Amino acid sequence: MTTSRIAIIGGGPGGLMLAQLLERGGMRPIVFERDTHEDERPQGGSLDLHADTGQHAIRRAGLEAEFLAEARPEDQGDRLYQPDGTLLFDRDGAGDDRPEIDRSALRRILLAALAPGTVRWASAVAAIVPSDSGFDVLTAAGSDRFDIVVGADGAWSRVRPLLSDAQPVYEGVTMVELGFDTARHPEIDALVGSGKMFAVGDNRTLVAQRNGLGHIRGYAGLRVPEADSQRLMAMPLEAVRAELRTAFADWAPPLRALVERGDMLAVRPLHALPIGHRWTSRPGLTLLGDAAHLMSPFAGEGVNLALADAVDLADALLTGERWPAVERAEAAIAERAEPAAKGSAEGLATAISSHGVEHVLAHYRARVG
Ligand SMILES: Cc1cc2nc3c(=O)[nH]c(=O)nc-3n(C[C@H](O)[C@H](O)[C@H](O)COP(=O)(O)OP(=O)(O)OC[C@H]3O[C@@H](n4cnc5c(N)ncnc54)[C@H](O)[C@@H]3O)c2cc1C
Numbered sequence: 001m002t003t004s005r006i007a008i009i010g011g012g013p014g015g016l017m018l019a020q021l022l023e024r025g026g027m028r029p030i031v032f033e034r035d036t037h038e039d040e041r042p043q044g045g046s047l048d049l050h051a052d053t054g055q056h057a058i059r060r061a062g063l064e065a066e067f068l069a070e071a072r073p074e075d076q077g078d079r080l081y082q083p084d085g086t087l088l089f090d091r092d093g094a095g096d097d098r099p100e101i102d103r104s105a106l107r108r109i110l111l112a113a114l115a116p117g118t119v120r121w122a123s124a125v126a127a128i129v130p131s132d133s134g135f136d137v138l139t140a141a142g143s144d145r146f147d148i149v150v151g152a153d154g155a156w157s158r159v160r161p162l163l164s165d166a167q168p169v170y171e172g173v174t175m176v177e178l179g180f181d182t183a184r185h186p187e188i189d190a191l192v193g194s195g196k197m198f199a200v201g202d203n204r205t206l207v208a209q210r211n212g213l214g215h216i217r218g219y220a221g222l223r224v225p226e227a228d229s230q231r232l233m234a235m236p237l238e239a240v241r242a243e244l245r246t247a248f249a250d251w252a253p254p255l256r257a258l259v260e261r262g263d264m265l266a267v268r269p270l271h272a273l274p275i276g277h278r279w280t281s282r283p284g285l286t287l288l289g290d291a292a293h294l295m296s297p298f299a300g301e302g303v304n305l306a307l308a309d310a311v312d313l314a315d316a317l318l319t320g321e322r323w324p325a326v327e328r329a330e331a332a333i334a335e336r337a338e339p340a341a342k343g344s345a346e347g348l349a350t351a352i353s354s355h356g357v358e359h360v361l362a363h364y365r366a367r368v369g
Pocket residue numbers: 009010011012013014015032033034035045046047048123124125126152153154155156157158175268288289290291297300301302303304306
């Protein structure tokens with residue numbers, strides 16, 4: 001057993017998975033999380049875990065039974081509509097191996113497996129300061145010194161600037177997040193089918209995805225310049241709905257119902273780090289997940305990569321060899337993320353474009369062979 005003091009900044013899926021794997025290996029990491037408690041904010045929509053990455057990490061963490069109890073293999077279907085409401089593609093996804101799980105359920109499972117006190121809630125990290133004997137992690141409560149700091153703090157990581165000059169760049173598309181209960185909105189329930197629906201028009205998209213507990217998460221996506229995106233972010237959410245009504249005014253009423261009736265949850269501009277982002281390894285500091293390779297959700301890989309990164313880093317940190325092993329893990333993390341980042345950028349550029357619907361239809365048809 002090693003006695004290194006390890007700080008993980010960020011209690012998202014990647015950070016919590018790393019903490020769990022390190023604890024299984026006999027270490028006692030500390031997770032700094034800015035949320036004040038587990039349920040402080042809605043965790044976002046449903047995530048599908050892939051066999052070789054997300055599901056593999058769950059198995060390595062010994063959490064397969066807990067995952068299977070919460071996973072929804074029945075929700076893997078896809079539907080594609082065009083703006084006049086014509087259904088172009090409809091597949092129930094039965095037999096696929098990408099079971100869905102709500103993000104909040106995944107977080108709950110990971111948290112429940114950790115030793116008491118591992119996560120320090122309400123601990124927004126303001127800075128990491130290198131010192132002679134490690135790194136000082138600064139929060140409002142004071143400063144703590146660690147030998148190793150892992151940045152698992154997502155898109156706007158406080159750790160990444162110590163390793164890389166790269167900054168996330170706006171990808172030209174802003175998503176407005178919407179929420180529905182199926183009991184109150186049977187028409188949306190019927191529209192979505194057995195998993196996820198996409199409706200794709202000229203530089204616009206509507207997405208709705210089945211979540212657990214009778215909930216559906218929707219997104220209205222618009223290709224807009226960054227200044228317009230910032231204007232949307234600054235508006236009251238009901239004023240954003242008025243903009244969406246205008247943007248989707250010529251779409252079929254059953255599709256328009258998504259922007260008319262959804263609970264308005266958030267405006268999310270999509271950002272990405274440069275494809276193939278890498279950094280020069282620096283003993284004591286490393287990154288995983290979105291902090292290392294933020295990409296748009298259009299490849300559906302983000303959480304899977306974050307979980308797989310956690311496995312690689314845990315294996316490296318648990319070897320006696322330590323930093324050379326971490327450096328090799330960082331190379332593996334970057335190599336795995338690069339094609340996903342490329343696919344995600346291409347997916348976004350083509351799906352939300354002037355002929356997006358043809359691209360999305362071709363993509364769905366290719367997937368079913
Ligand atoms: C709209 C949308 C839809 C998505 N859909 C999918 C999908 O279907 N499939 C998929 O695989 N991926 C999807 N993603 C991407 C996925 O959410 C991310 O890739 C994944 O959550 C990354 O996990 P992470 O642990 O690296 O970071 P995060 O989930 O971002 O977690 C970072 C954590 O760090 C905390 N934190 C941040 N800064 C600090 C600080 N200074 N101090 C302390 N704590 C801090 C945050 O509160 C958070 O808990 C989607 C993303 C978006 C925006």
